[in-house]
Ligand SMILES: Nc1ncnc2c1ncn2[C@@H]1O[C@H](COP(=O)(O)OP(=O)(O)OP(=O)(O)O)[C@@H](O)[C@H]1O
């Protein structure tokens with residue numbers, strides 16, 4: 001019941017998209033998303049859609065699954081849409097109760113929602129083709145220059161790795177404990193508020209205990225392997241940029257340039 | 267009426283690359299009063315099947331019925347059916363939550379809506395079963411018990427529900443031999459007294475044959491053997507090997523003795539029986555003048 005979270009899940013593969021350097025993917029994703037936010041007309045969005053389809057096909061991902069990753073954020077997209085529609089300026093198109101709907105508001109609403117959808121789609125594209133480990137590795141490398149101003153890049157990346165690693169584990173654990181307490185007659189779905197609260201307690205106490213136990217075990221295991229933070233640490237897999245990274249960068253820069261051209265000249 | 271599974275299948279993480287078939291088209295029926303051992307190698311789907319039997323995990327295909335009612339449905343009847351099956355999870359000590367052992371064991375009976383007196387009585391009996399007298403352990407925090415005691419307290423929490431079908435998922439993993447022996451003694455007594463069905467998951471064939479009169483062997487999500495232990499060791503040794511399960515030591519001993527010309531019964535599953543058989547055939551040593 002908790003296992004159906006697709007947003008951010010990694011789908012292993014052996015495609016050119018999977019094989020790109022994580023740093024390249026992070027930076028290019030940021031550029032594409034920034035470009036999305038400047039896009040403002042039909043042609044720009046057609047181009048973005050084409051690009052999205054191209055990358056998805058290249059990465060052999062399922063469109064359905066990608067679209068499903070938008071689902072949890074529907075409410076936010078809808079709210080954004082209506083806020084813009086109702087607060088639009090200009091000539092009134094028609095009235096709805098006390099609101100006046102304007103052409104400008106409608107366009108604005110559609111644009112903003114589209115941008116959000118693309119934001120989610122492109123970031124899902126990245127997380128679905130990059131393992132969490134690679135992702136944090138890439139992030140650590142990208143943050144490394146900021147160590148000079150006191151940013152603990154390695155520690156941040158390690159924290160992220162551990163958090164990402166344990167989210168599914170804790171979800172599974174929650175499900176297991178829920179079942180175990182249901183086996184003793186606990187009912188998490190119905191009943192009064194006090195009863196519900198008490199039942200939740202039977203879930204939270206074991207869950208916390210298990211999280212602490214796991215943290216403790218992990219800390220011991222890391223220390224037993226002489227982990228002492230980022231100082232002087234070498235890695236087994238050094239990240240290395242390849243030709244394909246340059247090619248990907250070229251494609252994205254070209255895309256951004258065309259989008260900019262459409263914006264200023266179109 | 268029995269606990270029955272009909273063509274039950276389950277797949278974890280369906281529709282993702284991590285998809286995994288854990289239970290594959292399992293059908294079986296367990297009558298009240300039976301003592302069944304479920305055995306199989308790691309990852310063969312035993313725990314998943316146990317969750318289906320307890321009505322806690324709705325199968326993706328097929329149907330579970332507890333005394334004729336689908337426990338995974340909605341409504342009161344399903345809830346009643348669900349409460350007829352009690353499942354002790356693998357590592358049940360991780361589900362303790364209350365401030366005292368008594369409160370934890372009493373959680374189930376209280377959920378049944380019983381009067382406090384009856385709750386107390388049930389908790390006391392269940393703790394007796396676990397050899398943790400309520401006077402001594404009732405007021406202690408479950409988190410200050412030893413690992414084995416925590417496990418036993420958690421098992422008592424399910425026993426206190428007095429289910430018709432008690433399912434135990436490797437209840438003694440990590441017990442010392444003495445504690446294991448005591449636990450099985452108590453379990454045997456409980457089974458005899460209460461007339462409940464006990465379904466016990468275990469990795470040890472020795473334990474399985476000591477307690478159960480029916481053996482289910484699981485491999486790759488399927489029940490590949492279902493029957494009486496003696497018959498299985500006699501007729502289905504090949505399947506047993508294929509499932510990665512070995513016959514108990516006493517069976518191989520009997521085999522070897524027979525291979526060396528001792529004409530003894532092949533169905534001995536108990537040391538005493540084997541001794542009696544041997545004494546009967548040893549020249550000049552009838553059962554009468556043993557020792
Ligand atoms: N929550 C889960 N999510 C995904 N896969 C799971 C989950 N639980 C079990 N599995 C997989 O399903 C299969 C059957 O698991 P199950 O726990 O039923 O095996 P088991 O026979 O109880 O093993 P063991 O003897 O180790 O307890 C295994 O391959 C396991 O990896």
Ligand SMILES: [Mg+2]
Nearest residue numbers: 312313356435
């Ligand atoms: Mg198991």
